[in-house]
Amino acid sequence: MIEVANRLHTVEEYYFSKKLREVNLLIANGKPIINLGIGSPDLPPPQEVVDAISKSLLETNAHKYQSYQGLPALREAMAAFYNTYFQVTLNSATDILPLMGSKEGIMHISMAYLNEGDKVLIPNPGYPTYQSVTRLLGAEPVFYELDESENWLPDLEALEKLDLSKVKLMWVNYPHMPTGAKATKTLFEDLVAFAKRHHILIVNDNPYSFILNDSQISILSIAGAKDVCLELNSLSKTFNMAGWRVGMVVGSSAHIDNILKVKSNMDSGMFYGIQKGAIEALKCSKSWFESLNEVYKERRDLVWQLAEALNCTYDKNACGLFVWAKLPPSIEAEAFIDTVLKNNDIFITPGTIFGSQGEGFIRFSLCATSESLREAISRVK
Template sequence: MIEAALRLQTIEEYYFSKKLREVRLLQANGKPIINLGIGSPDLQPPQKVITTLCNSFNDAQANQYQSYQGLPELREAMVSFYRDQFQVNLSPTTEVLPLMGSKEGIMHVSMAFLNLGDQVLIPNPGYPTYASVTNLVGAEPVFYKLYEENNWLPDLENLEKQDLSKVKIMWINYPHMPTGAVATEAFFIRLVAFAKRHQILIINDNPYGFILNDSPRSILSIPEAKDVCLELNSLSKTFNMSGWRIGMVLGKSDYINHILKVKSNMDSGMFYGVQKGAIEALKCSKLWYVSLNNVYEERRKLIWQLADSLNCTYDKNATGLFVWAKIPAFLKSEEFIDLLLKEHDIFIAPGTVFGSQGEGYVRFSLCATTDIIEEAIARIK
């Protein structure tokens, strides 16, 4: 028997990969499971995006290897998007790199900047992949706790009391997943100053900026942020293109070149038709965002009703694709979701998936039709 690499001892299979096998098995055995656990958009991308993809199959270069840096017109569309939506000016030739989804970017950034023994500040609760990738590259995760009473923002004063001499990277994610908290401009200004004092590279993972959020914000809009910050973004949630795998990393040209060294040795460029479709998506007018959020607003009101029926509490000012809710104090998160799955055939995510600070919370997804959410409410009642 050939043994696996030692690095695999530092991680486990992704929670949703395991849990969805259980859910699928229940469905195969006839259980009418309602899945409100996963943030995979069920809505369609803009029609012009699909049309452009289909038309691209007739282009002569459609089936060839593509540039590691993406089509020039895709990079132009990405920086135009950042200029129009965030008032951030970037060079399309040197300060943006298209990715096959921002999750790929987490690995590429980590491989480009982290050495064995480097420390990485990781939010708790937060996206589990930050820690998994940190472990895979041989760096050390250092979790910083987020609290509801501080609007799920890092306590920078407390962090400065710690030994930060080995910290190379700090992951942040605003609007925050799973809680839906939003960072203010004032906080970003403080964070950039913190990063400059301690020579830490801040990476803001920003795929939820346009979902039920009136004030989309990029950390790159802060003066001098490019010196110490990168930003990841994605078309998955904003344009319902999660399966297309289109993301981007943006920032200072030197940093982008480091990431390109990694990326160019790991893939052969994004499919041509996907890039052409992405260009059209990034050109969408304000009407697209309004219509998208009208759907999610209706769904969120129903999820609030579902949470109410389960005696959960939540913040109506939170943004994003989920509702983060506090459960009754006498139950643990995983006990709560297992009970819901067993008694009502409804699956939601336990807060502990996202770290120890998620204990006592659960996450509901808005990626289900109103009919499905109403059926879930009816089952509880």
């Protein structure tokens, strides 16, 4: 028996990888499961995106290796998108690196900047991949707690009291997943100043800006942010292209060059057709977001009704692809979702998979039809 690397003992299989096997087994056995767990958009991408990909398959370059930095036209479209919606000016030749989904960017950035023993500030609750990648690289997670009473925003005064001498990297994620909390310009200004004081690279993971949110903001819109900040973004949720894996990391050319050193050794470029489709997606007008959000508004209203039927409370000011709901006192999240799965054939995500601060909360995805949501409400009632 060949022993696995020690790093493998620092992480577990991703929660959804395990739980969805259980859910799929129930479905295979005839259970009519309504899956409100994972945020995988069920709506189609824009038709012009599909048309662009189909047309591209006949082009001469479609089957060839692609540039590690993506097509120039793709980077130009990403720069234009950031200028239009975030009022951020980026040099398409130097400040943008297309990614095969922003999830790989978490690994690439971490590999570019972390040594064993370095420390990383990670939100609790937060996206589990921040922690797992940190541990895989032999770095040490330092969790900063986000609390409902503070609208799930970081307490920088509390962080200032910590020993930050070994902290190299800080992950932030606004609009926040799983809670749907929104950042303010003041918060981003304070984060940039914090990063400069302590020589920390801050990465804002920003894939949810356009889902039920009227106030898009990028951390790079703050003066001086490029010196100490990067931002990840994705077409997965914004344009219903989750399985096609298109994202980006944006920031200063020096930071992008460092990440490219890692990425260029990890893949051989993004498929040409996907890049051509992404270019068309990024050209979509505001009417695309309006039509998308009309669907999500209807679904969110129904999820709010489902949450109320389960005796949960929620914040109507939150945005994003999920509803973060608070359970009645003294009810454990994982036990609760298992009961609902068993009794009502509905799969909901327990807040605990996002950290200890997620205890007492559950997360509903909006990636289910209104018909399915009405059926879920009926089952609970």
